[in-house]
Amino acid sequence: MMIPQRDIDLIDGYCSGSLTDDDFSELESRLRESHELRQLLIEYRSIESAMPSALASGTTEKTQASATKKSRVIRRLKIALLTTAAGLLLLSGLYFLRPSSEPQIAIARSLTGSVRWTGPGGQVVDDVQAGRALTGGTIECLAVDSSADLDFPDGSTVSISGVSVLTISDDGHKKLHLREGNLSATVSPQPEGKPLRMLTPTAELEVLGTQFDVTAAETQTKITVNEGLVRVKRLTDGKFTDVKAEHSLVATIEAREPPVAIAMREPVSVWKANLGQDKTAGDWLPIAHALRIEIGLEVRAGELDADRAKEVYFKRLEKFEDDDGFLKAMPRRTGRKEQPLVYLISLNIPQRQAGPILLSDSSRLRVIGRSKVPQEVTFGIAAHNQDRTIKGRYGVARQVDPTFDIEIPIADLREHGRQTSAVGLEAFVFYCFVDKPGLEVTHVELVSSEE
Amino acid sequence: MEAEQSPTDHEAFLRLFTRFEGNLRAFVASLLPTREGVDDVMQESSVVLWRKFANFDQAGADSDFLGWAFMIARYEVLKYRRRRATDRLQFSEDVFKLLASEAERTCTTQIERQLALHECLKELESKQLAIVKAVYEDGSRIKDVAEQIGRSPTGLYKSVARIRERLANCVRTRLTASAEGLS
Numbered sequence: 256m257m258i259p260q261r262d263i264d265l266i267d268g269y270c271s272g273s274l275t276d277d278d279f280s281e282l283e284s285r286l287r288e289s290h291e292l293r294q295l296l297i298e299y300r301s302i303e304s305a306m307p308s309a310l311a312s313g314t315t316e317k318t319q320a321s322a323t324k325k326s327r328v329i330r331r332l333k334i335a336l337l338t339t340a341a342g343l344l345l346l347s348g349l350y351f352l353r354p355s356s357e358p359q360i361a362i363a364r365s366l367t368g369s370v371r372w373t374g375p376g377g378q379v380v381d382d383v384q385a386g387r388a389l390t391g392g393t394i395e396c397l398a399v400d401s402s403a404d405l406d407f408p409d410g411s412t413v414s415i416s417g418v419s420v421l422t423i424s425d426d427g428h429k430k431l432h433l434r435e436g437n438l439s440a441t442v443s444p445q446p447e448g449k450p451l452r453m454l455t456p457t458a459e460l461e462v463l464g465t466q467f468d469v470t471a472a473e474t475q476t477k478i479t480v481n482e483g484l485v486r487v488k489r490l491t492d493g494k495f496t497d498v499k500a501e502h503s504l505v506a507t508i509e510a511r512e513p514p515v516a517i518a519m520r521e522p523v524s525v526w527k528a529n530l531g532q533d534k535t536a537g538d539w540l541p542i543a544h545a546l547r548i549e550i551g552l553e554v555r556a557g558e559l560d561a562d563r564a565k566e567v568y569f570k571r572l573e574k575f576e577d578d579d580g581f582l583k584a585m586p587r588r589t590g591r592k593e594q595p596l597v598y599l600i601s602l603n604i605p606q607r608q609a610g611p612i613l614l615s616d617s618s619r620l621r622v623i624g625r626s627k628v629p630q631e632v633t634f635g636i637a638a639h640n641q642d643r644t645i646k647g648r649y650g651v652a653r654q655v656d657p658t659f660d661i662e663i664p665i666a667d668l669r670e671h672g673r674q675t676s677a678v679g680l681e682a683f684v685f686y687c688f689v690d691k692p693g694l695e696v697t698h699v700e701l702v703s704s705e706e
Numbered sequence: 707m708e709a710e711q712s713p714t715d716h717e718a719f720l721r722l723f724t725r726f727e728g729n730l731r732a733f734v735a736s737l738l739p740t741r742e743g744v745d746d747v748m749q750e751s752s753v754v755l756w757r758k759f760a761n762f763d764q765a766g767a768d769s770d771f772l773g774w775a776f777m778i779a780r781y782e783v784l785k786y787r788r789r790r791a792t793d794r795l796q797f798s799e800d801v802f803k804l805l806a807s808e809a810e811r812t813c814t815t816q817i818e819r820q821l822a823l824h825e826c827l828k829e830l831e832s833k834q835l836a837i838v839k840a841v842y843e844d845g846s847r848i849k850d851v852a853e854q855i856g857r858s859p860t861g862l863y864k865s866v867a868r869i870r871e872r873l874a875n876c877v878r879t880r881l882t883a884s885a886e887g888l889s
Contacts, residue, residue, distance in 0.1 A: 267867035269795065271848055272739060279795055286801050293805055297736040297812045298874050304735035304744065305728060305820040306842035309827055362753060382789075386753045 262292050270299055359388040360425045361405040361413070368401030370394065391424040396436065397588060399536075399601055399635065399686040400648040400671050410443040411451070416646060417637050417684045418536055418587070418601060428452055435535055437603070437637075437683060438469045442483075458506035461486040465500075470603045470683065472535050477603070479503040479519070489514050520610035524618050528602050528685065528699040530582045536686075537600035537696075542579040546571055584687070584694040600696055601686040604636075611681040612701060614638060618665040618678075620685070621700045625658045627693025634663055634687045638680035649677035650686075662702070719759045722771040723752065729816040730775050736809035737783045737802065739795040747786050751779040769814075776810050819877055826876035834869050841866055 265282040268274040274282065286293050363372075365385050372380040374392040383394070383403075394403055394415065402416035407429065415421050419436020423429075429451040431438070442451050444464035453460040455471035458478065465483025469476060478487055480498045487496050492510040502516040531539045550568050553559040559567060584598035604612055614636070622634060635650025649668035653661060668677050685699055730751065735744045755778055762774055783806075787796060797805065827835065840851045852862040 263871070264867075267863070267870070269739065270870065271863050271866065272795070273863060274795065276794065283798060283801050286797070286804070290808070293808050294812065295874075297805065297809045298878070299870055300735040301732035301809075301813060301816060301819055302823055302870065302874055302877060303842065304732045305816065305823050306838065308728065309820055309823040310839055310843045384750075386750065386757065388749050388753055 258289075258291055258295060262289070263295070266292070266296050266299060269296070270303065359390055359408075360423050360429075361389045361407045363387045363389060363394070364404045364406045364412075366401075366403050369397040370401050370403050371397055389423065391422075393420060393422040395420045398597075399599065399637065399684065399688070400650075402646070407443075409445075411441060413438060413440045414646075415439075417648075417686075418599075430454070433469055433471045435471055435473070438471070439467075439639075440469075441466045455506075457490050457508050459488040459490060461488075467498075468683075472533075472603060473508070475505055475507040475532065477503060477505045487514070522611045522613035522681065524613050524615050524701070524703040526604055526612045526682070526701040528604075529578050530602065530696065530699065531578055531580055533602040533604070534582055535601045535603055535684075536585060536587060537582040538585050540581045540583065542575045542581075543572060545581055579697070581695045581697055584689060584692070584696075586692070587688075597688040597690065598692050598694055599686065599688040600694070601684055602699060604682045604685055604701075611641075612683075614665045614677050614680050614682055614701075615703060616666055616678050617704045619702050620663045620665065620668075621661070621698070621702055622663075622687065622696060623660045623698035624655075624694065624696035626655050626689070626695075627657070628691060629654065629656050630689055630691055630694075631655075632687050632689050632694060634661075634668075635685075636665075636668060636677055636682045637684035637686070638677045638682045640680055645680070647671075647673070647675070647677075648686075649675075649680075665701075718764055719756055722768060723755065723775075725768065726772045726775060727752075728820055729772055729813045730779050732816045732819070733776055733809050733813040734779050734783060736813065737780075737797075737805055738786070739793075743786060743790070747779065747782045750785070751775070751782045754778050754782065772814065773810075776813075780806050815881065818881055822877045822880035823873060825880065826873050829876060830869065830872070834865075834872075837862070837865055838869060 262282075262285050265274065265278060265285065268278055269282055286296065363370075363383055363385055366383055369381075370383045372383045372387070372389065372392060372394050374380065375390050380387075389405065394405070396403055396415055396417060396419045399417055401418075402414060404412065404414045405423070406412055411429070413421070413423075413431065415433070415436055415438050417437050419438065420434040421436070421438065422432040422434070424432075428449045429445070431440075431451065431453040433453065433455050435456075440453075440462070442462050442464050445451055445462070451462040453462065453469070455469065455476040456473050457471075458476040460467075460469070460478060462485050463483070465485055466481040467483070467485050468479045468481070478485060478498055480500055480502055482500050484500070485498045487498055487504055487506060488494070489496070489506040489510060491506075491508055494510070494514055496504055496514045496516055498504045498516040501519045503519060504514055504516040506514055531541060546568055550559065550564050550571075554561050554564050582600050582602075584600045586596055587599040588596055620634060620636065626632070631652050632655050633650050633652045635648055637646070637648050639646035647670040649670050651663060651667050651669065653663065655661065666676060666678055669675065670677070682701065687694070687696065731744065731748055734747045734751070738744050738747065755775055758778070762771065787802070790796070827838065830838065837851070840846055840855070841848060846854075848862050848866060849859045852859040855862075
């Protein structure tokens, strides 16, 4: 094989990534002409790709003699780790195998909407594709209409939907950390002594094999167990509760009462939001704070005498309930090119109810609020069927005035892109969003003429 | 339409993929310039292979799997190239096609190449072997290794190129000898 030195230099430059654009053009042109050169490139690249295995399959005495003691230990450790990881992967199913040193933990079976993956070393992937094998890392559903279904090698499945952040890891124990959002899991029986552990901001779950749903926010977590048993530890006081099938438990950040699992009741078709507790997106301003700001502004503007401020404050406060306030839409990136930013409010629906919230033909969504400018608001609900084989986001756009009190028949909500209806499904998230800032919501309710 | 997978499929896939993973990786490496790209495509390919494995005719020879796997990996490389269309060092379509069809032939003997390489590595001097390990085993960039060992990047690029050439010659000699029944 007689190859000019210049051509060999070009191949070397290509392999080391140091070619200039002109050199690369020259290499391309030479590769078109020369079979020998193509063969050399393929040989070099094949040898390079075999190098890690060839090195790992036998550390020569020469290397051991030349290396420092420290680097020997690190090298051996790396090889040992690689070997162990490979062994575990082979046992757990090769389709999760990736020829790097990071073991695969799960596979993204299906994804909708905007989903981000942050892998080892902080590598961020914004256009996660279905079928991607996942190492330890964090998967984020960035928008209200996003969802991600993950398959684990042992047959367990985990789905997150809505604005949700889930970190996965596996060091023999599966570990899930749901920082916020909605998760539904079907967990295959786990090895003895190695239950799946799941953390939320307010609870720790221990799962041996079951089907359960979790809704997590900063201040509370609701766990609903459909099959099997989940042991829940409330993080605030460390108290444990076993939640059995068809029971649910809310673990709050406050520990005023002992945690008690409640049997799931029959579905209901009405629900009223506690905006402060249920919000998962938006900025919550309790009424007392809002009134102080309002009165302060009036005093500053000379519209109200400072001496009367306190009296007026209490008088106005009397008209409100303790949990009244304003939930202000906050900017959220969607990851979509056509609408990169929205101002979003979202609420977890069944936070305090033991029974599911069933959407019927006669259900209506009532929302009261204000908007700085008249604009189109998208109102919607995330819902699934009883066995969670169908789930989606169902929304509709409505023009609102600066102050609005709007009722939307559930039958008007349609799944994005499919136009199917949410009637007959169980609701788990309410959301509304706009393009411009200035949307505030003071009341969200699901009403029904049946009840 | 993808058929349902069975536990037997799983074992069969495991056996075949383990056997030919090196061949497949070499094939992909022949078509892409960076290690990250190769890792990404291998990851995607392994998943697609598994998902479609129930449709693969297992009654044929094991080497049929390799041909099928090359075809899927080639498609995954094309997808990767489309995603990274603006990257430097992307071969144009005609060069890519030439390389892909020749790489399929060459990479069929990757297992033999790997065994030969293992022997050839033993023939390197200690210093050369240390460089190889730093660059290929730890996956460090040549620039970073140069900094760590106090050498100029250009000097180290040249050293790596010399070692690569030496190993390629050694591997080629061993493969030829083996094919002729001399070893």
